[in-house]
Amino acid sequence: MLFLAVFCGFLAEYQLEHKIEKDREKIYIQNMLEDLEADTSIYSDYASRNIIIFDLIDTMIQQLEPVKRTYEQMKSSGHLRLIVKRQVAESVSSYYNSLFELDTYNQVGIIWSDNYAEAIAKIFDGEALLNIIKEKKRKKLS
Numbered sequence: 001m002l003f004l005a006v007f008c009g010f011l012a013e014y015q016l017e018h019k020i021e022k023d024r025e026k027i028y029i030q031n032m033l034e035d036l037e038a039d040t041s042i043y044s045d046y047a048s049r050n051i052i053i054f055d056l057i058d059t060m061i062q063q064l065e066p067v068k069r070t071y072e073q074m075k076s077s078g079h080l081r082l083i084v085k086r087q088v089a090e091s092v093s094s095y096y097n098s099l100f101e102l103d104t105y106n107q108v109g110i111i112w113s114d115n116y117a118e119a120i121a122k123i124f125d126g127e128a129l130l131n132i133i134k135e136k137k138r139k140k141l142s
Helices: 002-049 051-056 070-075 086-123 125-139
Strands: none
Touching: 002 070
């Protein structure tokens, strides 16, 4: 009888732990979805704010700051294992690993643009460029 009671307690605790992990998975996936939506919003906003510059400059390195909050939390706590579907887990890891490469390109881009800005400042008046941008913007709005 005692064995049956202990065994039933074990099963109940196992079921509860399984439910808690399922709930955590849902919460983490929802948070990750919100992070990705924030990334999408950041990318869209960045592109729309810089459309004039994109028209004027052939090549420009974009500095994007993706939201890694949930992924980093899951990675450091070991909760990435909660994502049951292997394909989803691999896709999530692949996306966030690709952000490392993007960060590297951004750092190179920042260094390049700083050097470029210093060089161009020696030969070109920034106020003239600002006037060109403002004029182009006025023409588009007209």
